[in-house]
Amino acid sequence: MNNDLQSEADDRLFELLAREAAEAAPEKAPSRLKARLYTALIQKQQESGRLRTLTETRNCGHGLCIFEDLWERVTKAQAAQSFNCCSVCHARVLAEHLESPPIYWGHCPYVAFAKK
Amino acid sequence: MEERSASGEKRSDRELVAEILSKDRKATAEFVTRYADHVYAYVRRRLIPRADLVEDLVQEVFLAAWESLDKFRGDSSLRNWLLGIARHKVEDHYRKRLRELQLAEEEEGTESEPVSAHDLEEALAERQTGELTREVLSILPETYSVVLLWRYWENRSLRDIAVQTGRTEKSIERLLARARQQFKKRWYEQRSSKRS
Numbered sequence: 472m473n474n475d476l477q478s479e480a481d482d483r484l485f486e487l488l489a490r491e492a493a494e495a496a497p498e499k500a501p502s503r504l505k506a507r508l509y510t511a512l513i514q515k516q517q518e519s520g521r522l523r524t525l526t527e528t529r530n531c532g533h534g535l536c537i538f539e540d541l542w543e544r545v546t547k548a549q550a551a552q553s554f555n556c557c558s559v560c561h562a563r564v565l566a567e568h569l570e571s572p573p574i575y576w577g578h579c580p581y582v583a584f585a586k587k
Numbered sequence: 588m589e590e591r592s593a594s595g596e597k598r599s600d601r602e603l604v605a606e607i608l609s610k611d612r613k614a615t616a617e618f619v620t621r622y623a624d625h626v627y628a629y630v631r632r633r634l635i636p637r638a639d640l641v642e643d644l645v646q647e648v649f650l651a652a653w654e655s656l657d658k659f660r661g662d663s664s665l666r667n668w669l670l671g672i673a674r675h676k677v678e679d680h681y682r683k684r685l686r687e688l689q690l691a692e693e694e695e696g697t698e699s700e701p702v703s704a705h706d707l708e709e710a711l712a713e714r715q716t717g718e719l720t721r722e723v724l725s726i727l728p729e730t731y732s733v734v735l736l737w738r739y740w741e742n743r744s745l746r747d748i749a750v751q752t753g754r755t756e757k758s759i760e761r762l763l764a765r766a767r768q769q770f771k772k773r774w775y776e777q778r779s780s781k782r783s
Contacts, residue, residue: 478760478764481764481767482739484708485735485738485739485767485770486739488716488720488739489739489740489742491716491717491720492632492716492717492720492721492740493632493740495717498624498627498628498631499624499627499628500623500624500626500627500628500645501642504623504627504642504645504646505619505620505623507642507646508619508623508645508646508649509615509616509619511646511649511650512615512618512619512649512650512653513612513615515650515653515654516610516615516653517610520610521610522610522611522612523606523609523610523611523612527609527611528611528612528613531606531611531613531614533611533613533614534613555612557612578613580612580613580616580619580620583616583620584616584619584620
């Protein structure tokens with residue numbers, strides 16, 4: 472077989488190999504990574520101004536976690552309502568370092584990442 | 588976590604994007620929950636020899652997505668839009684690596700003995716290639732795995748790769764031929780060791 476034909480045959484073979492590999496079952500992202508992605512995105516959003524307030528978030532149909540809910544009830548100022556409660560929450564720290572963090576309450580994004 | 592909109596419907600990509608742009612933390616969490624697995628799987632498969640870089644690159648993809656999310660028009664799905672960003676990031680990585688790694692083998696001009704593709708064809712027919720492919724790519728010299736991934740996994744032409752790495756098409760062709768030879772050789776060795 473001359474070089475060109477060999478090369479074409481090899482091309483077809485490796486194209487098949489790549490296609491086969493692409494069809495394999497996808498791997499899931501580690502929950503630690505999802506936790507870190509979320510934290511990084513929220514930090515990035517805060518660099519250009521305040522987050523949406525907790526009340527607005529709730530009004531859009533999102534559930535608040537137990538700490539956000541409490542915070543929303545006790546604060547009135549918009550700046551306080553935009554505070555990222557996760558930045559001081561132990562759930563974030565645990566989730567960024569453990570694959571199955573021992574956190575169990577509802578509407579916490581870090582719990583949801585671990586569930587998936 | 589699959590949050591619903593106030594009307595109880597699953598949020599469309601456009602609705603989700605609008606909420607993320609308004610810096611809604613829960614929508615941002617949903618964005619990660621919906622798409623992190625897709626982006627991770629894509630990047631992981633294309634950075635096989637460099638698993639240590641996968642998480643950083645996935646993070647770069649999401650941060651770049653946030654930076655340009657206001658340009659998302661919904662012409663394609665949000666998933667495909669994100670995978671487009673991932674593809675650019677992966678190709679940036681390939682380009683850098685091929686430029687950094689001195690193609691010493693190329694200068695040596697040593698051609699390895701041709702290896703039969705029979706074993707590989709047989710495995711393809713049996714659809715048993717996935718795991719072994721990953722193993723072989725992970726033990727190949729990085730120059731070879733990068734050029735194979737770029738050419739066949741990303742479907743880029745020799746000319747594209749040559750232009751992006753500042754090399755001639757002929758030199759990429761020679762590199763690719765050596766990479767395929769080495770892949771087949773290692774494939775044969777790995778498969779033989781598993782059988783014995």
